[in-house]
Amino acid sequence: MRFKTYTLQLPPWVDDILSEQDQIYPTVEERMALAITLATNNIKNNGGPFGAAVFERESGRLVAPGINLVLQTNCSVVHAEIVAIMLTQQQLANFDLSAEGFPDYELVSTTEPCAMCLGAITWSGISSLVCGARDEDARSIGFDEGDKPENRFAKLKSRAISVTLDVLRDEAKAVLQQYIDEGGIIYNGRMKII
Amino acid sequence: MRFKTYTLQLPPWVDDILSEQDQIYPTVEERMALAITLATNNIKNNGGPFGAAVFERESGRLVAPGINLVLQTNCSVVHAEIVAIMLTQQQLANFDLSAEGFPDYELVSTTEPCAMCLGAITWSGISSLVCGARDEDARSIGFDEGDKPENRFAKLKSRAISVTLDVLRDEAKAVLQQYIDEGGIIYNGRMKII
Numbered sequence: 001m002r003f004k005t006y007t008l009q010l011p012p013w014v015d016d017i018l019s020e021q022d023q024i025y026p027t028v029e030e031r032m033a034l035a036i037t038l039a040t041n042n043i044k045n046n047g048g049p050f051g052a053a054v055f056e057r058e059s060g061r062l063v064a065p066g067i068n069l070v071l072q073t074n075c076s077v078v079h080a081e082i083v084a085i086m087l088t089q090q091q092l093a094n095f096d097l098s099a100e101g102f103p104d105y106e107l108v109s110t111t112e113p114c115a116m117c118l119g120a121i122t123w124s125g126i127s128s129l130v131c132g133a134r135d136e137d138a139r140s141i142g143f144d145e146g147d148k149p150e151n152r153f154a155k156l157k158s159r160a161i162s163v164t165l166d167v168l169r170d171e172a173k174a175v176l177q178q179y180i181d182e183g184g185i186i187y188n189g190r191m192k193i194i
Numbered sequence: 195m196r197f198k199t200y201t202l203q204l205p206p207w208v209d210d211i212l213s214e215q216d217q218i219y220p221t222v223e224e225r226m227a228l229a230i231t232l233a234t235n236n237i238k239n240n241g242g243p244f245g246a247a248v249f250e251r252e253s254g255r256l257v258a259p260g261i262n263l264v265l266q267t268n269c270s271v272v273h274a275e276i277v278a279i280m281l282t283q284q285q286l287a288n289f290d291l292s293a294e295g296f297p298d299y300e301l302v303s304t305t306e307p308c309a310m311c312l313g314a315i316t317w318s319g320i321s322s323l324v325c326g327a328r329d330e331d332a333r334s335i336g337f338d339e340g341d342k343p344e345n346r347f348a349k350l351k352s353r354a355i356s357v358t359l360d361v362l363r364d365e366a367k368a369v370l371q372q373y374i375d376e377g378g379i380i381y382n383g384r385m386k387i388i
Contacts, residue, residue, distance in 0.1 A: 002209060003258055004284040006202040015196065064197055076289045076317040077271070077280055086271055090198040095270045116317060119310025119340045123270040146313045147343040155341040 006075060008086055013045055014038065014065055025060045028130050031108040032168045034062070036132065039080070039110045039175045042067040049179035050110055052080035054088040054097075057104040057128050064088040071185065081109050081117040085124045097125030098160075106130060110172045111138050112165070115146025122159060129156065130164045132172025141176055142186045200269060202280055207239055208232065208259055219254045222324050225302040226362045228256070230326065233274070233304045233369045236261040243373035244304055246274035248282040248291075251298040251322050258282040265379065275303050275311040279318045291319030292354075300324060304366045305332050306359070309340025316353060323350065324358045326366025335370055336380045 017037060025031045031053065038051030048068035055062055066084025070076055084107060089095055097105045106128035112135045113121060121129060135145050149155055153163045180186075211231060219225045225247065232245030242262035249256055260278025264270055278301060283289055291299045300322035306329045307315060315323060329339050343349055347357045374380075 002212075003204055003281050006280050006284050008200040008202070010197055018196075070289050074287050074289045075280055075283050076319070077276055077314055082271055086200050086269055087197050089269050090200050093268050095264050095268045114313060114317075115343070116310055116313025119308060119313050120271055122338075122340050123308075123310060125270070144316075146316050147346065147349040149309070149341040149343050152341065 006073070008069075008073075008078065008083065010065065010067070010083075010087070011045060011072070013041060014067065017041060018062070018065065023062055025055060025062060027060075028108065028164060028167050031055055031060070031106070032110070032130065032132050032172070034065070035080075035108050035110045036168065036171055036175055038065055038067050039172075040178070042080075043175070043179050043182065043184065045072075047072055048080075049175050049184060050080040051175075052084040052107060052109040054084045054126070055106050055108065057106040059103070063105065064091055077116070079114065079117050081107060081113050082120055085120060085126070089124070095125075098127065099125065104128060108167075110175060111135075111143075112145070114144075115148045118148060118152060118156070121156070121161065126161060128162045128164070130167050132166075132168050133176060134165065134169065137169070137173045138176060141180050143176070200267070202263075202267075202272065202277065204259065204261070204277075204281070205239060205266070207235060208261065211235060212256070212259065217256055219249060219256060221254075222302065222358060222361050225249055225254070225300070226304070226324065226326050226366070228259070229274075229302050229304045230362065230365055230369055232259055232261050233366075234372070237369070237373050237376065237378065239266075241266055242274075243369050243378065244274040246278040246301060246303040248278045248320070249300045249302065251300040253297070257299065258285055271310070273308065273311050275301060275307050276314055279314060279320070283318070289319075292321065293319065298322060302361075304369060305329075305337075306339070309342045312342060312346060312350070315350070315355065320355060322356045322358070324361050326360075326362050327370060328359065328363065331363070331367045332370060335374050337370070
């Protein structure tokens, strides 16, 4: 094969963190707290300030975590939400998390998903989206969130994806601010005009 | 590591096809013809009817091909455009294809990118998008293209990404129709109402 491959794999520190945690996260706040812990530790490990995780919505069982791996793996696609979705689908050996016989799955993300990730959620089969920091929180400190559709939350709902906003919003915003304060790179912030 | 990994790798038949082709594709029509060949062969190999490739825009050198690998690899994220972008970034060891010192890169896709892929293009550093079949061609035979932003082509242009539509559109539409005629699965077509 003359083309390189790409292996999506969580760094070992994610396992270390999770081994100290419960497997069950009953409330959305506990789920968000885990995603924030992942984001905070990703900054320490030279990654972007974003964390996510997929849970069984009813039981609260963690299925797969996600962290932003853009900087570490030279890949603009691997936002935290994409990582959590891809790893969940591998765990379950199915590209559709709404497939017959599955429980409902919930994606928890420290910041509202960007335009790409909103699209990815649509295809994933996720039934519920929970966000910490808002789109405007990310934009206000310089992150580009992409070009989103009008009435994006209503559009997700019309696809049977429920949306819960502002869960631990202040704590999630603080992670973004920490990244900026520590001199983190605002990658993909370029806006050349032709 | 308790979580499964995901390896993005093109199937061997892609190499077989490319070994019979030139490395340089001077015109957008030649570039699209390659993407269509990839899509057609993906159908034969139990994949979705979508192909893509990234080229150096000026020289026409192929950098990386892409095919839709959703069905074969249990992953809703790996549309043809995502695959081509991820593999190109691995080839160049950079998450930003607009990085200093790089030539302009062009993404050629047999069908206009879905909402997720439009977002991914924004982050990739691609300078030029070339499409075959239109959004409405895909929708008219049952594919869901997602919720796209208003004035999506103008928005790409404002980000210094040029857009060329309708390159070999009829041939690209024919691939979609072939897939339907052969009983291909319209995956992710579910629209549950809550």
